[in-house]
Amino acid sequence: MSPAQKAQPESERGELRRQQVLDAATTCFRREGFHGSSIARISRAAGMSPGHLYHYFANKEAIVEAIAAREENDLAELVRQMEQDLEGGDLVRRLTRHVGEAVERNNDPDHVGLMLELAAEAARNSAVAQILRRSDRVIDARFVDMALRVGIPAGLDEAELRLRMTMIATLFNGLAMRSIIDPHRDHAATVRLAERMIRSLLEQP
């Protein structure tokens, strides 16, 4: 309650608490799924009373939606890494440099679990589906932007690039799903073949 703390805009502290809830809920959802995570548990994990949680979210559904909005598209991290990559090279070289990590991310049961949870929810809940769609479009645009900056393979126009990028995203989605069925897959072979498939998408017009 120091003056400094009080001077902090109300909304800032509120936003912090809101994020606390989302972090707690994310952890719970990963471990137990949406339906396995009660408000009581989430609020306890967030260090707040169940009643107070409703100060920040209208209902449980709103938490799910907020998490869906916050949860990044699978390619987001890949794009970020490519954007920050100073080594250069053409698009394919830049991409393949980070495939290994992307494959690894899609083998992490925590990451994959929440993704599947969200996808399954989106299949039945159009509000969640729209949220995911929106964040997909955002990362899509960012990827294309970056590709245009770096230089896109000869013979591809922007529309075709967009299509091919979508297939890369599709491949990573698939890797996520398969990690459930085949959690001990051969990492090196997976990376090698994923790279090959990506190259096949970008190297020839």
Added chain:
Amino acid sequence: MSPAQKAQPESERGELRRQQVLDAATTCFRREGFHGSSIARISRAAGMSPGHLYHYFANKEAIVEAIAAREENDLAELVRQMEQDLEGGDLVRRLTRHVGEAVERNNDPDHVGLMLELAAEAARNSAVAQILRRSDRVIDARFVDMALRVGIPAGLDEAELRLRMTMIATLFNGLAMRSIIDPHRDHAATVRLAERMIRSLLEQP
């Protein structure tokens, strides 16, 4: 009403009722998810009392497991079609002939919804995960069998073939997931690029 007549239909009728439950549950699960489908609803959809449903399944979990076991691997239909395909040609040609239909299947919200539901469940429920893993291994073996009969690309041994086939399965899994986010995707382009990716996996050693 001879014993023979009576014995047969009795057990058959039980099996029929069991399948009735699974069909009803599948419908419910697609629409509402596992946790959104109450036993009351499922039993009503199956035309039976909730109590009686427990004659056929020990608990809700057992229904989920039975559905997981019944639900075919994504490649199963593809392999079946290739096996029945009389037009011949090498492995790649046979495969690509059916990619269009496979892409279409993975755009069907009903099919995809249940698949995601199962995958999300498997991420937290090892019993379901094992069931999916088992049926994956079965179709895997069948695919390899067929490929060996048809003739596998030069330079690939069986182990490498298996790895590549897994990537094809992965791709279809990815198509399923993306169909949620992007349900109106360009079918023709998707087929074209999927074929290209598959070819990249099988045409070069």
Added chain:
Amino acid sequence: MSPAQKAQPESERGELRRQQVLDAATTCFRREGFHGSSIARISRAAGMSPGHLYHYFANKEAIVEAIAAREENDLAELVRQMEQDLEGGDLVRRLTRHVGEAVERNNDPDHVGLMLELAAEAARNSAVAQILRRSDRVIDARFVDMALRVGIPAGLDEAELRLRMTMIATLFNGLAMRSIIDPHRDHAATVRLAERMIRSLLEQP
């Protein structure tokens, strides 16, 4: 279906099946209590279908009552042994000769469990209470008869003898209850003190 079998009085075979149910129910009740034993389980234990069980008993309550009626008073076995005892001696000597066994019976968790189950039921269910009361009176009469034949302690009339005998029964009931709380009690000491208490009831007018 041989003539001989058919000649058997219907009621005899029926009675046998009835007893089968009671035996099965007794076993179940001992292990799981009345409320823990479902008709399904009892009928399975009796080797008959649940539906058919209702051929012999109107409802579950009727089974409980039949078992209460069949279940002997705690003193019944003691009296039987005394009646068959050829060694002779006066009443006290005859009694004390069998106290050890009676104590042992009241330490058997199976015997005691059913007894308590019946007593607890009787406390809330007057039909069962009356049944227990009736069988108590029967054994009571038998004990007094035997005592009169053997010769009762000087100074006791029949009414007083009856009262004292009741206290002996009470003592055994108490031993049954305590065996739950103190299952590893010192058997020898228990017998010694029980004998002493019984002697105190019968040796002095």
Added chain:
Amino acid sequence: MSPAQKAQPESERGELRRQQVLDAATTCFRREGFHGSSIARISRAAGMSPGHLYHYFANKEAIVEAIAAREENDLAELVRQMEQDLEGGDLVRRLTRHVGEAVERNNDPDHVGLMLELAAEAARNSAVAQILRRSDRVIDARFVDMALRVGIPAGLDEAELRLRMTMIATLFNGLAMRSIIDPHRDHAATVRLAERMIRSLLEQP
């Protein structure tokens, strides 16, 4: 509304509500037994919703256990009376002065009903059995303490005293059970004979 004022009543109120549940459950259990008393009924009797009852008890079993813990050993009241008895005299005289009341207590259907219910439960539920055992040991120790203070009969060591005290407890347990079968027994005669049995345990080494 100072913190101190607020803190105290808060936790006290919770304890009060908890006791409300136990009181309500005790009443229900007496009348209908454990298994005949549904949570719905208990919560209604406690003036609270079924859901809220689970704020105070993890499950029905926990209520049973709490009642078992609260329910005093049969001798507890007797020992209390003897401790407060200012008239003095030796152990036997002190004891016999309160036998009448103890017999009466063991004729009260409410008291006896719950006791039998607990005993029957303990016969199949080791958690409950242990609780009863523990409270038995406590009162046991208190009885022996008191006896040592008052002076124990010549010729008895502490171990033997404990054994005999156990037989007194056994006798009262027996009186409880018999009160179900023979609710209209002759009170005076019962007291007279119970005293005699107790005296036989304590007057001669």
Added chain:
DNA sequence: GATGAATGAGTTTTCATTCAT
């Protein structure tokens, strides 16, 4: 006599949500 499929009310328990403080 005998079966076991079928019912539906009832059980314990959980949980999102509200509200007095």
Added chain:
DNA sequence: CATGAATGAAAACTCATTCAT
């Protein structure tokens, strides 16, 4: 802002009982 007591409508599951065969 914050608590947590309180609700009541579900949920999964059980079971005595009935009845067509």
